[in-house]
Amino acid sequence: MSSPAVPLDLAALATKRPRPKGTSLPAVFIAPAIVAVFLVSIYPIFDAAVLSLFQTRYAEKLRFVGAANYVALWNDASIWASAGKSLIYTGASLALVLPLSLGLAMLLNSAIPLRSTARTIIVLPWVVSQTVVALLWAWLLNADFGPIAYAAQSLTGSRPALLASPVGAMAALIVVNVWASYPQATLLLLAAIQTVPGELHEAAHIDGASAWKRFRFVTLPLIKPTLQVVLIQLTLLYFNMVTLVFTLTGGGPLAATDTLALRVLKISFEDWNLGRGAALGLVITAINFAMSALYVRALRQPAQVA
């Protein structure tokens, strides 16, 4: 076996490059992984489609009912209410997380002391599982013993029982969601900001542009593609999120935080209506694809020259 340091006649190699004819290596190497992915990710979708056409009892298909599950979902007012909750959850979270992530990305791009340590700490929520996020915040927001309740009481004189009120629970859920998801957005935006050439900033600075103008007309347009990717990723993440909602509020109180994705879990594994749960799951998948397509189309507009 020759060592990699042996000088190679690259030109000779280029012309005489032996292209393997009919080697089975790619198939042998790739097939097992593909089969695994197919079994666990692709086949289940078809299975869900079939299941959704049946009336089920636990894992048993009772009788074929065609589109009855879908019709039932359409006619169910609570499903539409849940869709509304999902919209509020997703929209409000996006509205909060995007400025926060952008701001933190700009902060981490500037000359602050111990910058990489700060970055490590700021990114911390990323490694925390949704379950642990919910439990940590449930304790932090505890109305009887929590520091936030105490701070609120010192300031306003009354202790808010956030998680016990419908509006409070949704608000808390949104804030917790923002806490859990801003790190990935921040890192992606930071990477994009760092690719903006320094000369552009300098030129604008020399022209007398303020920091805000520099951000608005130099940075923002150049990071727009990444911003769009982040927007799509987060929208899908929030729309599909189950664990955090399930663990922190369980959809309550009084269905205040009963999002559509959470309904799939409840219909399937609390009501044990697998057929209908599968149907709703497919509906959510379709919405996912539709949202992605819409985003891609809407954001493909030519960038406006400021």
Add this chain to the structure above:
Amino acid sequence: MIALTLLACLFAAGPVIWGLLTSFKTPTQVVSYPPQLWPSPTTVENFAGVWRESNFPVFFRNSVVVTLASVVLCLALAVHAAYGLARFTFRGKTLLMLGILATSMIPGIAILVPLYNLSVQVKLYNTLTGMVLVYTAWNIPLVVWLLKGFFEKVPLELEEAARMDGCGRYKCFYLIVLPLARPGMLAAAIMAMMAVWNDFLIGFTLAVSEQKRLLPFGLYTYISNVGVDWGQLMAATVLALLPVLFAFLIMQKWLVQGLMAGAVKA
């Protein structure tokens, strides 16, 4: 600027620190009002209680087994697939790549019901094996994507040179290319490990008995039981957080760079 940075760090670490401090407090101090910042006296009875008086060790052990097994299996399959996809072109390759990408666009919630259904049919419901198989396949797209980029950067000339020396295709892969991929494999392993360790839904769907429960589901059921011992619960979450935190601190430079590099590609 510095003030903003400190505020951001406090926001990021606050909930974790509060949980950590609580886990060392005595039961009386945990429920004291106004809440006190520092535990005095500090006690480890919460951790002892979690470990000895609950099923936490079972959940922890299950998660360790399932995580290790699925990550090893996933790496084994993905490393081969990534190499094949990086080095070879063949008919239908683009379609295949798009297909793999498409699977990551399917929301997890949509496949829970059929996964439950399938696992019952093949008698893998409520088994650690079933969970290992699902997690293995579930992580393949991510690991293949990570490793494919890695393999594409390995110079073709290295393999060509070895081949000219008479090294067969398979031997060439295992003896030359694979050892070079070790750092990439380590990083991919950590990403996969974090994904499995932190996951709730698949464990929730595929396991029903306490003996087969994974850690996140186990933590969740902690609250559903008689009352909430917040001191113990916080101790449990700290213990659950330690492995990922540890892995993150070791790999944080690479992980952050990797995430950011992905952004540039996007």
